[in-house]
Amino acid sequence: xxxSTMLAFTAxxxxxxxxxxxxxxxxxxxxxxxxxxxxxxTPTTGSVVLVPVAxxxxxxxxxxxxxxxxxxxxxxxxxxxxHDNHEQLTKAESKWLHSKDKHNYADYFRTHxxxxxxxxxxxxxxxxxxxxxxxxxFFDMPKYNEKDGFVNSYGFNVLRGMVDQINxxxxxxxxxxxxMTNDEASALxxxxxxxxxxxxxxxxNEDLRHMMNETIWYAAKETVKNKASEEPTATEEHVVDLRxxxxxPVEPSAPHTIDLRxxxQQ
Numbered sequence: 001x002x003x004s005t006m007l008a009f010t011a012x013x014x015x016x017x018x019x020x021x022x023x024x025x026x027x028x029x030x031x032x033x034x035x036x037x038x039x040x041x042t043p044t045t046g047s048v049v050l051v052p053v054a055x056x057x058x059x060x061x062x063x064x065x066x067x068x069x070x071x072x073x074x075x076x077x078x079x080x081x082x083h084d085n086h087e088q089l090t091k092a093e094s095k096w097l098h099s100k101d102k103h104n105y106a107d108y109f110r111t112h113x114x115x116x117x118x119x120x121x122x123x124x125x126x127x128x129x130x131x132x133x134x135x136x137x138f139f140d141m142p143k144y145n146e147k148d149g150f151v152n153s154y155g156f157n158v159l160r161g162m163v164d165q166i167n168x169x170x171x172x173x174x175x176x177x178x179x180m181t182n183d184e185a186s187a188l189x190x191x192x193x194x195x196x197x198x199x200x201x202x203x204x205n206e207d208l209r210h211m212m213n214e215t216i217w218y219a220a221k222e223t224v225k226n227k228a229s230e231e232p233t234a235t236e237e238h239v240v241d242l243r244x245x246x247x248x249p250v251e252p253s254a255p256h257t258i259d260l261r262x263x264x265q266q
């Protein structure tokens with residue numbers, strides 16, 4: 001038998017043996033740390049962070065969310081006072097009065113944030129609050145028991161833990177009537193951002209940090225969009241009293257002068 005043929009035969013035999021023995025020669029490794037249970041110790045971030053938490057986009061989305069919520073609560077309160085005093089409401093005021101009949105900012109935010117976490121859980125095949133044993137290719141996740149509770153994937157624990165903390169803050173704000181003043185709105189923003197800042201200190205996985213941002217960004221954006229469909233539009237808010245406008249005398253406008261020399265030199 002030629003030497004080349006002998007080498008080919010030997011290689012084929014070794015590959016065949018490997019396919020039979022599988023991973024018996026050594027324990028398998030799994031590189032996706034986000035799907036595994038919580039590590040014994042979570043490393044802190046280094047000096048270089050590629051994905052900041054919260055990102056500028058998330059900060060802006062949160063600011064818009066809180067400002068929209070504050071505006072809604074203020075207008076709802078004004079409309080309710082007029083209604084309770086048996087005063088006639090405009091179309092916009094009537095819409096503000098009933099804007100919380102079905103949904104509110106806090107519950108919308110909770111629905112969207114939890115939904116986003118569940119979306120990541122499904123997309124990345126994480127184990128999250130699963131009462132049954134979950135069998136992966138190289139390892140198993142034990143089922144729920146009263147002593148140890150759930151054994152979740154690390155990625156799920158980080159995202160769900162952050163979202164639960166933020167929703168607790170948002171729900172407490174709802175219980176006191178939402179952010180009614182600028183100080184309350186600012187305090188709510190700061191509380192949410194503080195939670196994100198504290199959580200990110202122990203997450204050095206850039207993908208997971210992106211998901212932390214994306215979850216809150218998405219919840220804030222979707223909440224504002226949903227509530228906008230239940231609140232008056234800018235056109236409905238702009239009400240003109242035609243009778244008053246007709247009867248009011250028109251004051252002559254001040255003469256408008258232009259400095260031609262300055263205009264030419266500009």
